[in-house]
Amino acid sequence: MTKTVNHRIVLASRPKGRPTPENFRLEEAPVPEPAEGEILCRTIYLSLDPYMRGRMNEGPSYARPVEIGEVMEGGTVGQVLRSRLEGFAEGDLVVGRGGWQSFAMFRKGDVEKIDSSLAPISTALGVLGMPGRTAYVGLREIGKPKAGETLVVAAASGPVGSVVGQIARIRGCRVVGIAGSGAKCDFVVNELGFDLCLDHHAADFPDQLRAACPDGVDVYWENVGGRVLEAVFPLLNNFARVPVCGLIAWYNATELPPGPDRTPLILRQILTRRLILRGFIVRDFAPGDFLTDVGGWIRDGRLRYREDIRDGLENAPAALIGLLEGENFGKLLVRVAPDPS
Amino acid sequence: MTKTVNHRIVLASRPKGRPTPENFRLEEAPVPEPAEGEILCRTIYLSLDPYMRGRMNEGPSYARPVEIGEVMEGGTVGQVLRSRLEGFAEGDLVVGRGGWQSFAMFRKGDVEKIDSSLAPISTALGVLGMPGRTAYVGLREIGKPKAGETLVVAAASGPVGSVVGQIARIRGCRVVGIAGSGAKCDFVVNELGFDLCLDHHAADFPDQLRAACPDGVDVYWENVGGRVLEAVFPLLNNFARVPVCGLIAWYNATELPPGPDRTPLILRQILTRRLILRGFIVRDFAPGDFLTDVGGWIRDGRLRYREDIRDGLENAPAALIGLLEGENFGKLLVRVAPDPS
Numbered sequence: 001m002t003k004t005v006n007h008r009i010v011l012a013s014r015p016k017g018r019p020t021p022e023n024f025r026l027e028e029a030p031v032p033e034p035a036e037g038e039i040l041c042r043t044i045y046l047s048l049d050p051y052m053r054g055r056m057n058e059g060p061s062y063a064r065p066v067e068i069g070e071v072m073e074g075g076t077v078g079q080v081l082r083s084r085l086e087g088f089a090e091g092d093l094v095v096g097r098g099g100w101q102s103f104a105m106f107r108k109g110d111v112e113k114i115d116s117s118l119a120p121i122s123t124a125l126g127v128l129g130m131p132g133r134t135a136y137v138g139l140r141e142i143g144k145p146k147a148g149e150t151l152v153v154a155a156a157s158g159p160v161g162s163v164v165g166q167i168a169r170i171r172g173c174r175v176v177g178i179a180g181s182g183a184k185c186d187f188v189v190n191e192l193g194f195d196l197c198l199d200h201h202a203a204d205f206p207d208q209l210r211a212a213c214p215d216g217v218d219v220y221w222e223n224v225g226g227r228v229l230e231a232v233f234p235l236l237n238n239f240a241r242v243p244v245c246g247l248i249a250w251y252n253a254t255e256l257p258p259g260p261d262r263t264p265l266i267l268r269q270i271l272t273r274r275l276i277l278r279g280f281i282v283r284d285f286a287p288g289d290f291l292t293d294v295g296g297w298i299r300d301g302r303l304r305y306r307e308d309i310r311d312g313l314e315n316a317p318a319a320l321i322g323l324l325e326g327e328n329f330g331k332l333l334v335r336v337a338p339d340p341s
Numbered sequence: 342m343t344k345t346v347n348h349r350i351v352l353a354s355r356p357k358g359r360p361t362p363e364n365f366r367l368e369e370a371p372v373p374e375p376a377e378g379e380i381l382c383r384t385i386y387l388s389l390d391p392y393m394r395g396r397m398n399e400g401p402s403y404a405r406p407v408e409i410g411e412v413m414e415g416g417t418v419g420q421v422l423r424s425r426l427e428g429f430a431e432g433d434l435v436v437g438r439g440g441w442q443s444f445a446m447f448r449k450g451d452v453e454k455i456d457s458s459l460a461p462i463s464t465a466l467g468v469l470g471m472p473g474r475t476a477y478v479g480l481r482e483i484g485k486p487k488a489g490e491t492l493v494v495a496a497a498s499g500p501v502g503s504v505v506g507q508i509a510r511i512r513g514c515r516v517v518g519i520a521g522s523g524a525k526c527d528f529v530v531n532e533l534g535f536d537l538c539l540d541h542h543a544a545d546f547p548d549q550l551r552a553a554c555p556d557g558v559d560v561y562w563e564n565v566g567g568r569v570l571e572a573v574f575p576l577l578n579n580f581a582r583v584p585v586c587g588l589i590a591w592y593n594a595t596e597l598p599p600g601p602d603r604t605p606l607i608l609r610q611i612l613t614r615r616l617i618l619r620g621f622i623v624r625d626f627a628p629g630d631f632l633t634d635v636g637g638w639i640r641d642g643r644l645r646y647r648e649d650i651r652d653g654l655e656n657a658p659a660a661l662i663g664l665l666e667g668e669n670f671g672k673l674l675v676r677v678a679p680d681p682s
Contacts, residue, residue, distance in 0.1 A: 222608070225604075225608055229604070244608060244612045245612075247608055247612055256601035256605060259598075260596070261597055263603045263604060264566060266607060267563070267588055267591075269620075270585045271585045273620065274619070276618070277611055279610075
């Protein structure tokens with residue numbers, strides 16, 4: 001149907017530790033024709049997210065790994081080029097899991113239409129998509145922030161942490177963010193309205209955090225692990241809730257940290273402080289009023305977001321490698337084709 | 342009112358690691374007279390429980406520590422000798438927190454009457470008391486065992502573990518116990534009716550446990566930590582629940598175990614398997630139908646218990662020291678005075 005080729009990035013080899021550009025391979029393939037019940041879409045935005053690191057490993061994480069030679073997985077916003085699926089017409093804007101490629105095929109149930117009049121279509125991969133929904137359902141089901149409580153969230157300028165903190169502010173919490181640079185901290189306080197934001201690179205970060213939480217911590221949104229976890233854990237109050245959403249600090253680790261084994265400290269805190277630690281992923285919980293609530297807060301100006309957009313599919317590997325080191329500033333997206341909206 | 346003296350055991354010094362007899366001191370004191378609103382009771386049974394080790398340390402655990410020179414804390418069954426409190430008469434049998442002494446004073450709200458026609462009065466400290474209630478409410482609120490699931494519980498012949506496993510059997514679970522000797526394992530299978538029981542001293546215990554749980558583990562009742570935790574954790578299924586009730590393996594530890602630091606393994610499992618780890622203590626939850634349910638199961642012969650009774654208050658320190666090493670076999674009690682019931 002078209003003379004263009006499908007550019008796609010496949011997993012060339014499994015990384016040991018930090019991924020390198022050699023773990024990815026850019027390929028060209030023919031653009032397929034949709035069969036009955038399929039739609040062919042041109043990819044506009046590709047979402048890059050920390051979970052992708054897990055998919056590059058051999059063993060199962062949440063889901064089966066990406067196989068060697070297989071197109072890298074990823075959420076995408078695209079535009080329908082050709083439809084043989086009822087309810088979808090050429091030009092429709094859709095969100096699905098198209099992967100790291102310039103054209104993707106979808107079937108019924110794998111794709112949803114986006115209403116571009118509500119918000120920029122890129123937000124279907126960020127604040128109004130998987131990361132925003134992760135924040136929303138994780139707070140609703142596990143974090144359960146109450147007015148007057150203190151919530152701590154790391155990666156506070158990122159697409160999950162920024163929504164977590166802003167919802168907690170809307171719920172009446174004192175919110176302390178943690179981020180990886182002074183510029184990010186300024187953004188988190190001045191633009192997102194957190195009460196405070198600390199740079200975890202500071203040598204005295206644990207002391208700063210203790211001073212920032214004079215009443216202890218009631219909700220710790222865990223999306224990093226490592227040094228941040230270690231600093232927050234002693235501050236947790238009785239009955240504190242810890243939604244375990246991500247552990248980016250350890251995703252590239254090739255071995256366990258040196259001893260001693262701190263497991264007893266963690267378990268003892270869980271016991272004596274009667275903590276709840278609970279792991280989850282976005283699809284474990286129904287969205288409920290997510291789009292209504294978060295969409296409304298965006299329109300009211302009560303909830304803001306920031307995107308970090310890189311142009312060109314070929315730049316996706318470097319962008320993901322950087323993401324795992326905290327180099328992005330806001331929701332990381334790759335613009336694969338011009339945004340038509 | 343009496344010429345006898347009150348024998349009491351006070352905390353003489355704080356243990357470093359394993360307690361020794363020198364950490365305790367047996368004292369004599371006058372038996373006090375009850376003031377208005379008080380009742381004086383003769384202690385019949387003193388309960389010895391793992392949490393007492395935490396109270397011997399300086400820092401707070403769930404509660405403030407026992408101070409040096411102060412009577413050791415503990416649950417007791419006693420008989421009213423003299424009452425100046427409405428609703429309590431001489432000869433009444435009561436349960437409360439009388440501590441390690443032969444006479445104890447109680448006020449309103451600190452003590453409850455026991456109906457000795459229902460079960461032996463010692464059970465008010467065991468299967469029908471704090472340990473049994475801990476098992477009941479922890480399963481109801483956190484473990485939530487469902488028919489067909491696999492539950493693993495350590496210290497399976499003890500007063501909490503034995504009730505956990507038997508309730509889970511009643512709920513239709515496959516139940517695997519873990520205990521510290523062949524005799525205990527025999528009791529757990531033959532008397533308590535668990536499906537299996539493993540001795541954690543076996544060199545190949547982790548392999549035995551894996552073989553014993555071919556469908557993984559849905560509920561792990563955590564009351565030991567240490568080696569058992571390490572063996573169970575990799576077997577936990579998606580959405581498994583871990584009520585964190587005790588960590589006896591580490592109570593005498595003076596330092597953290599050698600490295601590497603396994604914290605990332607624990608957190609990664611929580612995340613990818615979407616586990617719930619939740620610490621609790623018995624008073625965090627209302628008893629609900631505890632007495633009706635467990636009392637009924639005992640009468641029906643569906644729930645059994647075993648007591649390990651030592652005679653003489655002066656033997657309480659050695660008994661507690663042994664408890665922390667797993668030397669008891671069943672609910673550990675000290676008979677301080679003859680049981681009048």
